[in-house]
Amino acid sequence: MKHVLLFGAGKSATCLIDYLLANAPKYKWHLTVVDSDLLLIKSKIGKSYYASPAAIDIKDQAERQKLIQETDLVISLLPPHLHITIAKDCLKFKKNLLTASYIDPEISKLAKDIEDANLLFMYEMGLDPGIDHMSAMKLIHSIEKKGGQIFSFKSYCGGLVSPDSNDNPWEYKISWNARNVVLAGSSGAIYREKGKIKELGYKQLFDHNKTVNIPGLGKLAFYPNRDSLNYIDLYNLQNIPTFMRATLRYPDFCEGWNALIKLGLTKDADKFDTSNLSFLKWSTRAVKMDKSLTIEDNMANFLGVTGKSKVIKQLKFLGIFSEELINLGDKNDAEILQHVLENQLRMEPHDKDMIVMLHEIDFERRDLNTKMQSYMIVQGEDNLRTAMAKTVGLPLGILAKMVLLDKVDLKGLHIPVLPSIYNPVLKELEEHDIRFEEIFD
Missing domain, CATH: 3.30.360.10 (Dihydrodipicolinate Reductase; domain 2)
Incomplete structure (x- = not known):
C-alpha cells in the first residue's frame, strides 16, 4: 500500500482529502494528514480506514522528517513560507512533492538538485496558479x-x-x-x-x-x-x-478596498499595542477629525465621498467605527484587518x-x-466544500493519483504547462463540473 502525506488541513484541503479518500479503496493507498490542530484533521478525514491524523508542530524536525521518510508522495498546503522546509526534507529523503503555491527564489535555487535526484517537484498546481x-x-x-x-x-x-x-x-x-x-x-x-x-x-x-x-x-x-x-x-x-x-x-469590493488603503489599514509593518486602542481610533488615525461632524462625515471628507456613499456603508459594516477595544496584543495593521475580515466577512454554514x-x-x-x-x-457546495477548495484541491489530487500510478514521466522543478500534465488533469476536472466554455468574436 502506497502512502500519501498531506501537510495542512485548512480551508483548501477539504476537497483534496475527499478526493484522495474516495480513490483510496480502488488504488490501495493510505493518507496521513498533518496539522497542528488534531480536531481539524479529524473533522476532515472522519473515520476513514484509509486515513490517519498526525498532529505535530511543523517546526519539530524529528517528527516531520520521520513522517516524510515513511511516505511515497508529499503534498503541501502549508503557508508559502513553510514550503521550503518541506522541500528540503523531500530532497533529502528523495520524495516527490506537489504544492499549489508559487515557485519562489528559494526553491528555484534547488532546481538542479531536484533534477539530479530524479525527483518531481510540481509547484503552482492549484487554481491560480494551476x-x-x-x-x-x-x-x-x-x-x-x-x-x-x-x-x-x-x-x-x-x-x-x-x-x-x-x-x-x-x-x-x-x-x-x-x-x-x-x-x-x-x-x-x-x-x-x-x-x-x-x-x-x-x-x-x-x-x-x-x-x-x-x-x-x-x-x-x-x-x-x-x-x-x-x-x-x-x-x-x-x-x-x-x-x-x-x-x-x-x-464594490475594489472601491471599499481602495478606502482601506487610503486609511493605512492594510500595512504589514511594525506591530503596536492594541490593548487600549479602539477600532475607531485605529481606523481614523489618518483622518483629521472635526468634532462638529459625525464619524461618517469625517471619514467621507477624508476619502472624498459623501457620508451616505456605499464606501461608508462598507466601512461601518466592518465595525471599525466602534469604540470597542481591539485588545489583540501586539499586532500590525494587516493583522488587525485580517481579524476584522475573518469576523465580519466570514462564510456562514x-x-x-x-x-x-x-x-x-x-x-x-x-x-x-x-x-x-x-x-x-x-x-461551491457550502462553506466547507467551497469552489475554492474544489479548484485548489482537485488538480493536486488528480496529479497525485497520476504520480502514484506511475503515469507521470517528468522530473525536476515544474509548473503544469506541459500537455502530458494539463490534458489528463483538465479532462478529469470536467468530470467534477470544472470546465471552460468558449466564445469567438
Whole structure:
C-alpha cells in the first residue's frame, strides 16, 4: 500500500482529502494528514480506514522528517513560507512533492538538485496558479498548432461570493486564507500592454478599476497581478505586445478596498499595542477629525465621498467605527484587518462561494483577426466544500493519483504547462463540473 502525506488541513484541503479518500479503496493507498490542530484533521478525514491524523508542530524536525521518510508522495498546503522546509526534507529523503503555491527564489535555487535526484517537484498546481496555467496553455498550444499568431493574452481569476450568498455591502466573503486576501496587491503590479511595460503601485491598483463582462454574471472589476511578465517565457509568448494576468472582484469590493488603503489599514509593518486602542481610533488615525461632524462625515471628507456613499456603508459594516477595544496584543495593521475580515466577512454554514476564470486571447490566422474568450464558473457546495477548495484541491489530487500510478514521466522543478500534465488533469476536472466554455468574436 502506497502512502500519501498531506501537510495542512485548512480551508483548501477539504476537497483534496475527499478526493484522495474516495480513490483510496480502488488504488490501495493510505493518507496521513498533518496539522497542528488534531480536531481539524479529524473533522476532515472522519473515520476513514484509509486515513490517519498526525498532529505535530511543523517546526519539530524529528517528527516531520520521520513522517516524510515513511511516505511515497508529499503534498503541501502549508503557508508559502513553510514550503521550503518541506522541500528540503523531500530532497533529502528523495520524495516527490506537489504544492499549489508559487515557485519562489528559494526553491528555484534547488532546481538542479531536484533534477539530479530524479525527483518531481510540481509547484503552482492549484487554481491560480494551476488551472489558469493548464487551461491557458491548452488554448495557446491549440492556436499555435493551427498556425495562429497570438498578439494579446489576458487572464483573469477571482474567488468571489456566489450571487445567492451576496448579502453584504462588500460583495465578498472569506473562502480562503484571510492573510492572503489582506496582502493581495500590496506589491503592486507589472505587465505588458501594447508593447509597453506598465507598472502600478499598490495605491493605484484599486483606484478606478476597469471591468470585464462575464457571460451570465455581468461586469466584474479586475486589478493586475503582482508580476505578469514572469510568465511570458513560461508561456512561450516572448514577442507578444499585450500580456496580463489579473484578479477579479465585484466592483464594490475594489472601491471599499481602495478606502482601506487610503486609511493605512492594510500595512504589514511594525506591530503596536492594541490593548487600549479602539477600532475607531485605529481606523481614523489618518483622518483629521472635526468634532462638529459625525464619524461618517469625517471619514467621507477624508476619502472624498459623501457620508451616505456605499464606501461608508462598507466601512461601518466592518465595525471599525466602534469604540470597542481591539485588545489583540501586539499586532500590525494587516493583522488587525485580517481579524476584522475573518469576523465580519466570514462564510456562514449556508453560504456558497464562486470561482470565475476568464482568458481573453486575440490572435491572427490566415489574415483574420479573432478574439477568443474562454471562461469557467464554479459554484461551491457550502462553506466547507467551497469552489475554492474544489479548484485548489482537485488538480493536486488528480496529479497525485497520476504520480502514484506511475503515469507521470517528468522530473525536476515544474509548473503544469506541459500537455502530458494539463490534458489528463483538465479532462478529469470536467468530470467534477470544472470546465471552460468558449466564445469567438
